[in-house]
Amino acid sequence: MSYIDQLRDMERDGPQSVTQRIVDAIAGAIEAGELAAGARLPPTRELAEIAGVNHLTAVRAYRRLRDLGLVQPRVGSGTYVREPRARVAAPPLEGGSPAQPPAGELTDWQRYVLPEVPDSDALDRAHQLTMRGDDDLIQMALAYPPTEMLPARAWAAHTAFVLEELGSEALQYAPVEGVRALREQAARLAGDWERPEDLVVVSGTTQGITIVTRTLVSPGTVVACESPTSPGILDALRAASARVYGVPVDERGLDVEALERLVTRQEVRLVVVQSRNQNPTGAELAPERAERLVALARRHGFFVLDDEVWGGLRFDGAPRKPLREWGPDHVIAAGSMSKVAGGGLRMGWLRASGPVVDQLVHGKRIDDIHSPALLQLAAARYIASGEYADQLETARSQYHKRWEACRAAAARHLDGLACLTDPLGGASAWVTLVRPVDEDRLMAETTRAGVTVIPGSAFAPERPAATQLRLAFSFPPIERIDEGVRRVAQAIKAVATPQREAVTWPVA
Numbered sequence: 001m002s003y004i005d006q007l008r009d010m011e012r013d014g015p016q017s018v019t020q021r022i023v024d025a026i027a028g029a030i031e032a033g034e035l036a037a038g039a040r041l042p043p044t045r046e047l048a049e050i051a052g053v054n055h056l057t058a059v060r061a062y063r064r065l066r067d068l069g070l071v072q073p074r075v076g077s078g079t080y081v082r083e084p085r086a087r088v089a090a091p092p093l094e095g096g097s098p099a100q101p102p103a104g105e106l107t108d109w110q111r112y113v114l115p116e117v118p119d120s121d122a123l124d125r126a127h128q129l130t131m132r133g134d135d136d137l138i139q140m141a142l143a144y145p146p147t148e149m150l151p152a153r154a155w156a157a158h159t160a161f162v163l164e165e166l167g168s169e170a171l172q173y174a175p176v177e178g179v180r181a182l183r184e185q186a187a188r189l190a191g192d193w194e195r196p197e198d199l200v201v202v203s204g205t206t207q208g209i210t211i212v213t214r215t216l217v218s219p220g221t222v223v224a225c226e227s228p229t230s231p232g233i234l235d236a237l238r239a240a241s242a243r244v245y246g247v248p249v250d251e252r253g254l255d256v257e258a259l260e261r262l263v264t265r266q267e268v269r270l271v272v273v274q275s276r277n278q279n280p281t282g283a284e285l286a287p288e289r290a291e292r293l294v295a296l297a298r299r300h301g302f303f304v305l306d307d308e309v310w311g312g313l314r315f316d317g318a319p320r321k322p323l324r325e326w327g328p329d330h331v332i333a334a335g336s337m338s339k340v341a342g343g344g345l346r347m348g349w350l351r352a353s354g355p356v357v358d359q360l361v362h363g364k365r366i367d368d369i370h371s372p373a374l375l376q377l378a379a380a381r382y383i384a385s386g387e388y389a390d391q392l393e394t395a396r397s398q399y400h401k402r403w404e405a406c407r408a409a410a411a412r413h414l415d416g417l418a419c420l421t422d423p424l425g426g427a428s429a430w431v432t433l434v435r436p437v438d439e440d441r442l443m444a445e446t447t448r449a450g451v452t453v454i455p456g457s458a459f460a461p462e463r464p465a466a467t468q469l470r471l472a473f474s475f476p477p478i479e480r481i482d483e484g485v486r487r488v489a490q491a492i493k494a495v496a497t498p499q500r501e502a503v504t505w506p507v508a
């Protein structure tokens with residue numbers, strides 16, 4: 001069967017992504033000689049039509065083939081099968097160094113050994129751009145806390161005190177599950193009912209999510225998550241080779257009815273949510289849905305992982321019952337100090353009940369033995385002193401002010417172009433364009449306009465139906481938010497203007 005026929009008849013079920021199936025069909029055709037070196041591949045739009053996928057998936061497939069060294073895009077002309085490259089010479093046995101490939105290119109053996117390049121490159125790019133510190137670029141891609149808000153003095157005092165008091169003891173290895181003083185303080189923060197023994201200190205929510213997924217997910221395990229959700233959650237699930245199903249989110253959080261339909265069809269083992277101030281929508285799970293979610297978990301026997309990194313940051317400060325309190329036996333919570341006291345601290349925790357706690361501790365040891373003892377001891381003092389609670393108030397009001405600036409800017413610049421969610425808390429709004437446009441072109445235009453955002457496809461496990469993006473309003477100086485949103489509007493208008501279709505796919 002020709003590769004074109006294979007693409008037409010491509011299966012869609014099973015753990016393998018559609019992108020990977022396209023890659024395999026074309027790579028197979030190249031290997032079998034059906035596609036010779038120099039052959040021109042169908043343009044991405046044609047490929048999308050043949051395979052019955054969206055344009056972005058076709059672009060991704062060609063990108064992956066490029067990363068594998070099998071094809072090469074030529075600007076203005078199309079995508080071509082590459083000449084097979086001579087193998088890199090084996091290193092001489094004695095002395096000398098092997099031939100080096102051009103910078104940024106993989107040697108043949110690396111291409112063989114390294115896993116495929118993940119599709120989450122939008123986030124990698126956002127981190128690189130944010131770290132570059134380009135003054136003219138307005139950073140609305142990543143939801144970093146505002147730097148000037150972070151409590152450096154308090155941390156200087158607490159770390160100095162710990163070192164003074166404990167001396168070299170503070171630099172010795174510490175318990176895998178975390179130092180007792182911090183477990184006590186962090187448990188108290190979570191609620192009077194939470195026990196320190198049920199808390200495992202981790203290096204940020206991100207590590208917590210990784211440990212939970214690695215503990216509960218084997219290749220092919222069925223996992224449900226919100227759609228849209230945070231790209232970090234999707235990365236962790238994909239890294240564990242889960243079969244991921246997206247469940248819609250509305251202004252009352254996860255659509256639990258849709259989840260119920262899924263769990264009656266599939267053997268779901270894990271459901272990942274953000275029950276408060278959801279990233280990217282800013283929604284909150286309604287109490288009746290929380291109750292029903294936990295009832296479903298009990299009936300069908302699955303764990304719920306609640307990412308609480310934004311949990312305490314509801315703009316109005318109104319207390320909300322944490323999801324874990326509805327069903328501690330089924331809900332594992334992951335949280336951190338990142339959005340309140342600084343992501344650089346990498347200070348986070350998992351809270352769980354029963355035998356799974358020991359498994360999480362085991363996962364933590366495998367990862368990095370334990371989180372830095374000095375910072376844990378300082379964090380315990382910081383919470384105990386009441387400064388963390390004060391800082392939480394400061395953070396809430398900072399995020400709220402920035403949201404107000406963003407909302408006003410959106411009313412000014414995005415009216416008629418896009419709709420935004422109305423977050424209850426957190427640091428982002430979810431933006432849906434009134435008229436769909438090509439996402440890659442939109443991203444290229446936003447960067448050209450001098451603003452960074454993350455494209456909607458990075459937030460969903462499945463192909464998005466609309467053109468969406470996340471607008472994070474926490475990191476740029478508040479007085480630049482209006483200009484940032486104006487630049488986003490400028491980019492949308494530029495892409496919405498009809499243009500001659502590009503013959504080749506974007507490489508940037």
Ligand SMILES: Cc1ncc(COP(=O)(O)O)c(C=O)c1O
Nearest residue numbers: 204205206230279309336338343
């Ligand atoms: C939903 C969500 N989870 C986790 C993280 C990362 O948190 P941490 O710094 O605690 O790893 C973020 C950061 O933006 C986030 O939005």
